[in-house]
Amino acid sequence: MDRRDFLLGMSAILGCSVPSLDVAALESALKFSGQSTGFLRDIELSYVSRIADTIIPETDTPSASQVGVADYIDFYLHDFLPARQAQQFVLGLHGMTGSMQEFLTLSVDRQLAVIQDLDDRLDTDQENSTFKKLKELVVIGYYTSQAGATQALGYDPIPGPYKEIKLAEVGRAWL
Amino acid sequence: MRNREFDVIVVGSGMSGGYAAKQFCEKGYRTLVLDRGEMVKHGQYKTEGKAPWQMPFRGDVPEELKAEQYIQKDVYIYSDYTRHHLINDQDHPYEQKRPFVWYRGSKVGGKSLIWGRQSYRWSRLDFEANKLDGNGVDWPVRYEDIEPWYDQVEPFVGISGSYEGLDVLPDGKFLPAQPLNIVERDMKQRIERAFPDRHFIPARVANLTQPAKQHLELGRVQCQARSECPRGCSFGAYYSSNSAALPAAERTGNLTLVANAQVQEVIYDEASGRASGVAYVDMRSGERKRVRARVVFMCASTLASVQILLNSKSKVFPYGIGNRFDVLGRYIMDHCGGGGASGMMPGYLGDYYKGRRPGGIYIPRFRNINETHGAFERGYGFQGAASRASWQWAKSAKGIGKAFKARVRQPGNWYFSMWGFGESLPKRDNRVYLHESKRDQWGMPLLVMDVAYTSNEQAMIRDMSETAAEMLKVAGLVDIRPFEGEALPGSAIHEMGGACMGRAVETSYLNKWNQCHDVKNLFVTDGSAFSSGSCVNPSVTFMAFTARAVDFADQQLKQGYL
Ligand SMILES: Cc1cc2nc3c(=O)[nH]c(=O)nc-3n(C[C@H](O)[C@H](O)[C@H](O)COP(=O)(O)OP(=O)(O)OC[C@H]3O[C@@H](n4cnc5c(N)ncnc54)[C@H](O)[C@@H]3O)c2cc1C
Ligand code: SF4
Numbered sequence: 001m002d003r004r005d006f007l008l009g010m011s012a013i014l015g016c017s018v019p020s021l022d023v024a025a026l027e028s029a030l031k032f033s034g035q036s037t038g039f040l041r042d043i044e045l046s047y048v049s050r051i052a053d054t055i056i057p058e059t060d061t062p063s064a065s066q067v068g069v070a071d072y073i074d075f076y077l078h079d080f081l082p083a084r085q086a087q088q089f090v091l092g093l094h095g096m097t098g099s100m101q102e103f104l105t106l107s108v109d110r111q112l113a114v115i116q117d118l119d120d121r122l123d124t125d126q127e128n129s130t131f132k133k134l135k136e137l138v139v140i141g142y143y144t145s146q147a148g149a150t151q152a153l154g155y156d157p158i159p160g161p162y163k164e165i166k167l168a169e170v171g172r173a174w175l
Numbered sequence: 176m177r178n179r180e181f182d183v184i185v186v187g188s189g190m191s192g193g194y195a196a197k198q199f200c201e202k203g204y205r206t207l208v209l210d211r212g213e214m215v216k217h218g219q220y221k222t223e224g225k226a227p228w229q230m231p232f233r234g235d236v237p238e239e240l241k242a243e244q245y246i247q248k249d250v251y252i253y254s255d256y257t258r259h260h261l262i263n264d265q266d267h268p269y270e271q272k273r274p275f276v277w278y279r280g281s282k283v284g285g286k287s288l289i290w291g292r293q294s295y296r297w298s299r300l301d302f303e304a305n306k307l308d309g310n311g312v313d314w315p316v317r318y319e320d321i322e323p324w325y326d327q328v329e330p331f332v333g334i335s336g337s338y339e340g341l342d343v344l345p346d347g348k349f350l351p352a353q354p355l356n357i358v359e360r361d362m363k364q365r366i367e368r369a370f371p372d373r374h375f376i377p378a379r380v381a382n383l384t385q386p387a388k389q390h391l392e393l394g395r396v397q398c399q400a401r402s403e404c405p406r407g408c409s410f411g412a413y414y415s416s417n418s419a420a421l422p423a424a425e426r427t428g429n430l431t432l433v434a435n436a437q438v439q440e441v442i443y444d445e446a447s448g449r450a451s452g453v454a455y456v457d458m459r460s461g462e463r464k465r466v467r468a469r470v471v472f473m474c475a476s477t478l479a480s481v482q483i484l485l486n487s488k489s490k491v492f493p494y495g496i497g498n499r500f501d502v503l504g505r506y507i508m509d510h511c512g513g514g515g516a517s518g519m520m521p522g523y524l525g526d527y528y529k530g531r532r533p534g535g536i537y538i539p540r541f542r543n544i545n546e547t548h549g550a551f552e553r554g555y556g557f558q559g560a561a562s563r564a565s566w567q568w569a570k571s572a573k574g575i576g577k578a579f580k581a582r583v584r585q586p587g588n589w590y591f592s593m594w595g596f597g598e599s600l601p602k603r604d605n606r607v608y609l610h611e612s613k614r615d616q617w618g619m620p621l622l623v624m625d626v627a628y629t630s631n632e633q634a635m636i637r638d639m640s641e642t643a644a645e646m647l648k649v650a651g652l653v654d655i656r657p658f659e660g661e662a663l664p665g666s667a668i669h670e671m672g673g674a675c676m677g678r679a680v681e682t683s684y685l686n687k688w689n690q691c692h693d694v695k696n697l698f699v700t701d702g703s704a705f706s707s708g709s710c711v712n713p714s715v716t717f718m719a720f721t722a723r724a725v726d727f728a729d730q731q732l733k734q735g736y737l
Binding site for chain 2: 054055056057059061072075076079080081082112115116119120122123132135136139140141143144145146149152153155156157158159160161162163164165166167168169170172173174175
């Protein structure tokens with residue numbers, strides 16, 4: 001749902017136009033771009049995408065990389081994290097499974113085994129902190145993306161009055 | 176007298192000031208509202224309705240921006256969606272002689288834009304507490320004095336609630352209550368059976384479950400259960416000054432509202448023995464201005480009003496206007512909190528809900544009512560809610576691949592948590608004062624906070640955590656985790672006191688009409704006026720006192736006393 005739909009939806013609920021809304025002011029506040037910043041190099045993007053898709057593969061809903069999770073992580077590293085921390089994270093990525101190049105040439109099953117091992121070690125003494133952070137970013141990036149929120153989960157910007165329902169009526173969790 | 180531009184000056188446009196302005200404007204007074212915040216018009220809420228993917232960091236705030244709001248960043252609603260409604264701490268510093276968390280609004284409307292909307296009446300017991308246990312100064316008013324003003328304020332605000340007939344939490348004039356969900360209904364039964372003096376009721380919140388005519392006339396419509404209220408709500412479905420009181424004031428044609436106006440001083444006129452007006456700084460241009468009026472209402476929020484009054488120095492009042500007996504800045508209170516418990520409710524996995532309900536449950540005070548607890552005086556209430564876990568758990572959980580994805584897609588177990596808000600005792604030594612040399616960039620002396628909790632609050636917080644856990648146990652929850660967090664004064668954002676009401680000028684700042692004992696046309700009607708703190712969320716009570724004081728001032732003006 002974009003801003004316009006939101007405003008239209010709102011006037012539908014109000015049953016009238018909404019003169020008090022300054023549409024132009026609201027529109028100008030919307031300037032998010034989902035583009036890659038170029039912070040991560042191509043191989044790093046491929047590596048992150050591959051791991052992201054191992055964690056969240058394609059099913060009846062898109063995979064992590066299909067909704068742009070790698071670009072989100074790139075953006076997060078470039079624009080959100082202080083430069084030092086971002087660089088440290090990238091360094092961590094390079095040491096996480098050995099060479100990125102090598103990992104990318106492994107069979108899908110071997111890749112799965114490597115990631116499974118990293119995942120099994122979460123919350124133990126042998127936890128890999130870069131993997132922990134990466135997984136968190138993949139999960140956030142996916143479920144707060146438009147496709148993740150609206151297809152994998154349920155997203156309802158204007159739910160109407162709170163009411164109880166049976167889970168079967170929606171079949172999935174709300175964002 | 177006659178050629179003044181304004182009849183009344185109201186300092187602050189938040190919960191208290193907004194309502195003062197509405198009442199004065201509706202009574203025909205030319206009213207000037209001055210607020211330090213930036214203007215935000217109802218409907219111009221820049222993050223409202225935005226989905227996470229429309230926010231650069233999906234709602235998260237980068238460190239360098241948090242650094243500008245090093246205090247505000249810890250308030251529970253702080254995110255990229257709301258941070259512009261909170262003050263920039265670097266620009267608005269204060270001193271902590273002892274640790275004190277000061278959360279403040281940055282916009283016209285003040286904290287009314289971002290409040291949690293929990294709205295409860297005080298009880299008879301609350302107004303008698305100081306007299307009964309000897310802490311603080313006895314209130315010069317009782318519940319009966321305030322009751323009619325709750326009756327006036329609540330329907331305008333629009334508060335949803337259930338009628339319970341409890342002495343400890345008087346019923347008000349309510350819109351239909353927010354529903355309890357199935358888990359909460361079952362918990363209610365079990366808890367009330369095991370503890371007949373504990374009541375598990377729907378939270379009373381200022382969200383329009385069923386708008387009435389006076390709401391619709393202001394363009395306020397039914398709450399859509401988005402629970403995104405602190406971003407601002409163009410539906411006007413929760414109460415804020417911006418959505419309700421200020422538009423109501425504006426339509427009378429009597430309102431002048433000046434934003435970015437930092438009031439620094441109430442001006443005392445020696446000849447008349449009255450306040451002649453206020454001095455303020457235009458925060459954009461730096462220009463200093465003075466405005467005059469017949470009456471001044473201080474509604475800048477609890478500590479900010481005290482700061483201005485302390486800074487209002489004259490020959491007659493070298494320690495702040497009306498402060499002959501060193502009463503101003505004393506008896507600062509906040510609710511103590513941080514105690515509670517959470518747990519998991521097994522089962523109910525076929526049950527779910529639609530919509531994000533903007534309020535959960537409330538358990539009114541049950542301590543020190545019929546029996547004496549022993550370890551502490553006064554009491555506390557609980558807020559809480561039951562809901563099902565959604566995807567967030569997956570951020571730090573194990574699992575990968577299709578099975579993981581399928582699991583995240585389903586709502587998790589039901590969880591319930593509740594946390595207490597307790598009444599802290601009014602102590603004369605808990606105080607604020609002006610720093611002798613440090614000033615902010617506009618020249619206002621910084622406020623120094625010298626407030627701390629005592630063993631009474633600590634014992635209460637411990638009890639919160641124990642009683643919460645015992646109730647969750649009888650309610651059938653498992654994996655119960657009691658908590659007893661450290662909550663610093665200020666962190667409940669229910670600061671009160673500093674210009675307390677009382678009977679005598681030697682011991683209190685205001686009389687029973689929120690009127691300064693020594694300066695008859697100066698009123699303080701925000702939380703500064705409060706002689707004790709109750710344990711319920713205070714804001715509608717600020718408004719009820721404001722309504723009552725405006726009515727009194729109106730009569731005094733008409734009779735020529737002011
Ligand atoms: C996140 C959050 C949740 C809350 N939840 C609840 C709740 O559920 N229930 C409840 O009852 N309360 C709640 N509160 C507290 C509630 O918001 C306050 O009690 C209430 O807003 C206080 O009203 P006020 O008019 O005194 O101050 P405010 O609403 O803060 O308004 C004061 C105004 O004065 C202005 N001002 C300050 N200094 C100056 C100056 N020098 N010159 C000019 N203007 C000035 C400010 O800019 C502001 O606009 C919550 C607060 C927060 C932040
Ligand atoms: S919960 Fe209600 S009041 Fe809050 S933002 Fe949504 S519609 Fe508005």
